[in-house]
Amino acid sequence: MYDMTEQYNRLADKKRIVVLGIESSCDETAAAIYDGERLLSNIVASQIDIHARFGGVVPEIASRNHTLALPGIIDRALAEAGLRQDDLDAVAVTYGAGLIGALLVGVSSAKAYAYARNLPLVAVNHIEGHICANYLEHPDLRPPFMALVASGGHTSVIEVTDYNAYRLIGSTTDDAIGEAFDKVARLIGLPYPGGAAIDRLSKDGQDCIPLMKHKKNITDGLISYSGLKTAVVNYVHTLRQRGEEPNVPNLCASFTHAAVDPLADYVIGEAKRRGFSTVVLAGGVASNSYLRAKMSAEGEKTGLNVIFPSPEYCTDNGAMVAVRGYLSARAGVNLAGLDLNAVSNLRVPS
Numbered sequence: 001m002y003d004m005t006e007q008y009n010r011l012a013d014k015k016r017i018v019v020l021g022i023e024s025s026c027d028e029t030a031a032a033i034y035d036g037e038r039l040l041s042n043i044v045a046s047q048i049d050i051h052a053r054f055g056g057v058v059p060e061i062a063s064r065n066h067t068l069a070l071p072g073i074i075d076r077a078l079a080e081a082g083l084r085q086d087d088l089d090a091v092a093v094t095y096g097a098g099l100i101g102a103l104l105v106g107v108s109s110a111k112a113y114a115y116a117r118n119l120p121l122v123a124v125n126h127i128e129g130h131i132c133a134n135y136l137e138h139p140d141l142r143p144p145f146m147a148l149v150a151s152g153g154h155t156s157v158i159e160v161t162d163y164n165a166y167r168l169i170g171s172t173t174d175d176a177i178g179e180a181f182d183k184v185a186r187l188i189g190l191p192y193p194g195g196a197a198i199d200r201l202s203k204d205g206q207d208c209i210p211l212m213k214h215k216k217n218i219t220d221g222l223i224s225y226s227g228l229k230t231a232v233v234n235y236v237h238t239l240r241q242r243g244e245e246p247n248v249p250n251l252c253a254s255f256t257h258a259a260v261d262p263l264a265d266y267v268i269g270e271a272k273r274r275g276f277s278t279v280v281l282a283g284g285v286a287s288n289s290y291l292r293a294k295m296s297a298e299g300e301k302t303g304l305n306v307i308f309p310s311p312e313y314c315t316d317n318g319a320m321v322a323v324r325g326y327l328s329a330r331a332g333v334n335l336a337g338l339d340l341n342a343v344s345n346l347r348v349p350s
């Protein structure tokens, strides 16, 4: 019998809680094991090569590949941690936001696992997971702090007032910042996902092309990237109509500055205004070298502590889910029953 009250009580009695985290919201199949002090394993199988030929993630293909990969990834996470299934105390899984079919693979597997081993099931919000990746390498990090989650699906500015309290204060109204990076990359012929390639190319370029400099893309916490994307498309098409091609490094640098500068100013400004002393970066775009440098420099100027994870913990991974799941399990929150469903548009409350 799957009894949530009994499981809640069992967790409350544990000194050490060993959590398996499962992530399958987009094109990474991932599992990791975390015990509150140490990351015991972290296995990620990326599907990037499978989707690259289509220029973006094909949801049905992502789901099918998660189904094929996930059992082996979980076994590898256990093996690398030197643990057996019996050693686990809870199973945490991303239940949103993300592609519905992809999420369902993780959620169904986690439910089956929890049921078979009679383990508590912890529902993890993917955005909160990204933020929690910061705890792995920054043991001194404690709420309250402000977080910027910049990824392929999100541009979210969030107040973290406690380990389990998140409040959205700013968010994208159209394209997420990573989506804009990927679309610009595609326009200039770089393979999917192009964010990292734009980052590399920008280093040889100058911020010399005026794209959106005079326009405001953030108003009252509403963040827009579709105007910037269109500005790049118009710039490139105008050149091509004249039979010319853009200077790629300069375009990459100019786009990166136009994408990052207003966002960095907004996040730093809000953090100061709201009295935070620490800002954390998270999500795939948080591995962007210009965003990291700009935020660090602005932080130093304004007396804010700016921190971010190593690149491997910025893009989707199981470790962030295991850490978020551990914090929930420790506090006895976000425990789910076997009726847990995937929620593709799951939000952080505002």
Ligand code: KG4
Residues within 6 Å of the ligand: 026, 150, 151, 152, 153, 154, 177, 178, 179, 181, 182, 193, 194, 195, 196, 197, 199, 283, 284, 285, 286, 287, 288, 289, 314, 315, 316
């Ligand atoms: O967090 P993530 O793996 O998936 C989502 O939750 O969306 O983020 C993936 C995004 C992609 O848009 C990718 O192009 C972008 O992160 N990205 C970067 C960099 N590395 C990954 N964008 C800019 N600069 C990078 N170095």
Ligand code: ZN
Residues within 6 Å of the ligand: 126, 130, 151, 152, 283, 284, 315, 316
């Ligand atoms: Zn993500």
